[in-house]
Amino acid sequence: MASLFETELTALKGVGPRRAAQLAKLGAPTVGALLRCYPRSYEDWSSPQPIAQAAPGSPCLVKATVLRRPAAQRVRGGLTLYKTAAGDGSAVMDLVFFNNPYLPNQLQEGREYLFRGKMGGTLLRRQMSAPEFLPAGENLPVRPVYRLTEGLSNRMVTAAVARALEMLPQQVRDPLPPDLRERCGLCGLREALVQIHRPDSREALERAKRRLVFEELLVLQLGLFLLRSRERAPAGTALPRDCTEEFFRLLPFAPTRAQRRAVREAVSDLRGGKPMNRLVQGDVGSGKTVVAAALCYMAAKNGAQAALMAPTEILAEQHYRSLSALLAPAGIPVALLTGSQGAASRRQTLEGLASGEIRLVVGTHALLGEGVRFARLGLVVTDEQHRFGVAQRAALASKGERPHLLVMSATPIPRTLALMIYGDLDLSVLDELPPGRQPVSTYVIGSGKRRRALGFLQKQIDAGRQCYVVCPMVEEGAPELASVGSYAARLQQELPRARVGVLHGKMKPREKEAAMAAFAAGERDILVSTTVVEVGVDVPNATVMLVENAERYGLSQLHQLRGRVGRGAARSYCILVSDAQNEEAVARLQIMRRTNDGFRIADEDLRLRGPGDFFGSRQHGLPSLKIADLSGDMALLHLAQEEARALLREDPALDSHRLLRAEVRAQFSAAGSA
Ligand code: ADP
Ligand code: MG
Numbered sequence: 079m080a081s082l083f084e085t086e087l088t089a090l091k092g093v094g095p096r097r098a099a100q101l102a103k104l105g106a107p108t109v110g111a112l113l114r115c116y117p118r119s120y121e122d123w124s125s126p127q128p129i130a131q132a133a134p135g136s137p138c139l140v141k142a143t144v145l146r147r148p149a150a151q152r153v154r155g156g157l158t159l160y161k162t163a164a165g166d167g168s169a170v171m172d173l174v175f176f177n178n179p180y181l182p183n184q185l186q187e188g189r190e191y192l193f194r195g196k197m198g199g200t201l202l203r204r205q206m207s208a209p210e211f212l213p214a215g216e217n218l219p220v221r222p223v224y225r226l227t228e229g230l231s232n233r234m235v236t237a238a239v240a241r242a243l244e245m246l247p248q249q250v251r252d253p254l255p256p257d258l259r260e261r262c263g264l265c266g267l268r269e270a271l272v273q274i275h276r277p278d279s280r281e282a283l284e285r286a287k288r289r290l291v292f293e294e295l296l297v298l299q300l301g302l303f304l305l306r307s308r309e310r311a312p313a314g315t316a317l318p319r320d321c322t323e324e325f326f327r328l329l330p331f332a333p334t335r336a337q338r339r340a341v342r343e344a345v346s347d348l349r350g351g352k353p354m355n356r357l358v359q360g361d362v363g364s365g366k367t368v369v370a371a372a373l374c375y376m377a378a379k380n381g382a383q384a385a386l387m388a389p390t391e392i393l394a395e396q397h398y399r400s401l402s403a404l405l406a407p408a409g410i411p412v413a414l415l416t417g418s419q420g421a422a423s424r425r426q427t428l429e430g431l432a433s434g435e436i437r438l439v440v441g442t443h444a445l446l447g448e449g450v451r452f453a454r455l456g457l458v459v460t461d462e463q464h465r466f467g468v469a470q471r472a473a474l475a476s477k478g479e480r481p482h483l484l485v486m487s488a489t490p491i492p493r494t495l496a497l498m499i500y501g502d503l504d505l506s507v508l509d510e511l512p513p514g515r516q517p518v519s520t521y522v523i524g525s526g527k528r529r530r531a532l533g534f535l536q537k538q539i540d541a542g543r544q545c546y547v548v549c550p551m552v553e554e555g556a557p558e559l560a561s562v563g564s565y566a567a568r569l570q571q572e573l574p575r576a577r578v579g580v581l582h583g584k585m586k587p588r589e590k591e592a593a594m595a596a597f598a599a600g601e602r603d604i605l606v607s608t609t610v611v612e613v614g615v616d617v618p619n620a621t622v623m624l625v626e627n628a629e630r631y632g633l634s635q636l637h638q639l640r641g642r643v644g645r646g647a648a649r650s651y652c653i654l655v656s657d658a659q660n661e662e663a664v665a666r667l668q669i670m671r672r673t674n675d676g677f678r679i680a681d682e683d684l685r686l687r688g689p690g691d692f693f694g695s696r697q698h699g700l701p702s703l704k705i706a707d708l709s710g711d712m713a714l715l716h717l718a719q720e721e722a723r724a725l726l727r728e729d730p731a732l733d734s735h736r737l738l739r740a741e742v743r744a745q746f747s748a749a750g751s752a
Pocket of ligand 1: 367368513
């Protein structure tokens with residue numbers, strides 16, 4: 079099996095370079111990978127019904143003998159029809175196919191086939207148009223349906239997989255040890271691969287699935303445990319002095335009850351002997367930054383250093399501005415560290431961190447850099463945790479002597495997923511917004527009403543407010559710069575009095591900073607932006623978020639965008655512009671209109687997109703799940719967890735389970751976290 083991962087697809091009969099390239103797009107660049115591209119679903123070809131009982135207008139499966147050779151009939155517009163008929167003793171039906179010159183060879187007179195499709199015609203004269211068909215003798219009661227890309231048909235993928243299965247050696251080396259397989263009642267890898275692609279029966283398919291799901295979950299668990307054992311070890315830096323009240327007095331407002339509670343929970347961790355591992359979850363605008371600031375303050379006042387890592391430069395700079403304004407007057411030197419900093423100020427920051435003079439550093443991934451050293455790193459905070467991989471968090475923590483960890487996330491994830499991803503993290507929830515917030519009023523409008531919406535923006539601007547406009551999403555790879563610019567220019571013509579600013583990911587860091595600062599200072603009325611404003615940006619005077627092509631975004635993303643407004647006392651608005659007709663898109667946008675509750679939105683998102691998406695490598699640095707479905711496979715998940723623990727107890731580095739270890743490494747490095 080291992081060597082099949084080095085065998086190019088062109089080694090398969092019937093697969094040329096073009097087909098190989100198409101299959102590679104599916105995520106199958108090699109024969110081994112193709113075998114791991116499991117079917118998306120299955121069609122049941124197992125129980126045909128008599129033609130006479132097939133109700134016209136409904137999908138059905140029938141088994142019938144072709145009564146005559148299909149005859150071609152040319153009609154207008156270059157269309158060729160192929161007509162024939164088939165019968166099964168109960169009735170006869172007409173069959174019509176379009177433009178398939180191979181049909182007369184594929185459907186032979188006197189032979190029996192299974193036909194699958196919609197029964198049309200009338201009760202007296204039944205007809206199927208372009209049904210799918212298979213020779214009746216072909217023993218495939220359950221047929222795989224694969225994900226496809228441009229130019230690939232299900233038939234082509236099925237054929238390539240069949241060839242790949244032929245290359246599978248009789249003795250496939252199985253990463254799951256035999257005793258474990260026996261204990262858990264799992265079939266071998268060879269059987270699983272054959273049956274998942276060409277099941278002999280429903281039961282055989284279930285057996286194969288169970289085995290592959292288990293393997294996937296086991297690999298995931300092993301990877302997580304291994305990462306965690308790196309980052310979890312006893313005894314952190316004790317920070318004995320509780321400075322909470324002192325800190326709260328620095329704030330221009332009273333902390334909410336939820337903020338107080340979260341800080342109290344974290345403080346009791348900090349004062350104890352063990353390193354804190356805490357997740358603060360709170361909806362957008364709930365004031366997570368205050369919690370982080372309180373702990374950074376406490377670390378600094380206890381003679382330690384704190385590092386706060388944010389996923390974007392814009393956010394890092396924003397945190398830097400507000401935290402240094404708050405903490406510097408209280409005698410805490412704060413510094414910024416980003417990738418785009420000038421060499422001189424960077425050197426200064428690095429020196430200050432190494433000497434211990436700088437007590438709080440706010441930064442981006444740049445904090446993970448080789449040259450970044452701390453004198454006494456006592457606390458690591460990551461903001462918007464879902465943007466970081468597990469390993470990045472661990473990498474930052476490794477710069478100290480087992481520092482305390484606080485991770486903050488606005489993405490409410492279901493509890494079971496949280497348990498898997500964050501393992502034994504303790505949880506504090508900010509379930510309360512600062513006082514005086516009003517829910518953001520959300521409207522979904524067609525582009526026909528856009529003009530009126532712009533009039534509304536102007537009114538808000540006249541009242542001294544500011545607006546975000548998220549411009550139409552550009553195609554992947556298209557020059558972002560030009561399109562944001564030309565969109566902003568058009569908007570400027572539509573709203574000539576407004577002072578329009580622009581912000582996008584491809585701008586130079588200095589330009590970004592300037593654009594954000596100008597907007598925050600009220601020197602711009604409108605900020606035309608891409609989704610770079612999605613995360614964390616905080617300008618309380620902004621009251622309108624207008625999103626063009628809103629249907630293109632996921633619910634959680636729209637919720638994050640909407641979270642940029644409604645952060646002050648004034649009433650705020652979110653206008654989602656969309657001409658989408660398709661039911662799912664409309665339903666999604668309506669959910670946004672109905673609720674402001676991030677947890678409900680996350681649940682809906684989960685329901686619509688499935689839990690697999692939570693495991694995209696972009697989000698967590700975890701491998702994406704190919705076959706396991708976490709909402710349905712809980713029992714297997716627990717079993718996999720148990721077995722993973724047991725394996726690591728016996729063999730902590732998996733030295734005697736090399737295949738399994740290779741699998742874990744491959745999965746986690748593909749996801750960018752090993
Ligand atoms: P998020 O949880 O989305 O990160 P922030 O920490 O950015 O939220 O806070 C959102 C806004 O609410 C900020 O402008 C912050 O100053 C303000 N804020 C936070 N806590 C309070 C509070 N207790 N009372 C009033 N305003 C608050
Ligand atoms: Mg935030």
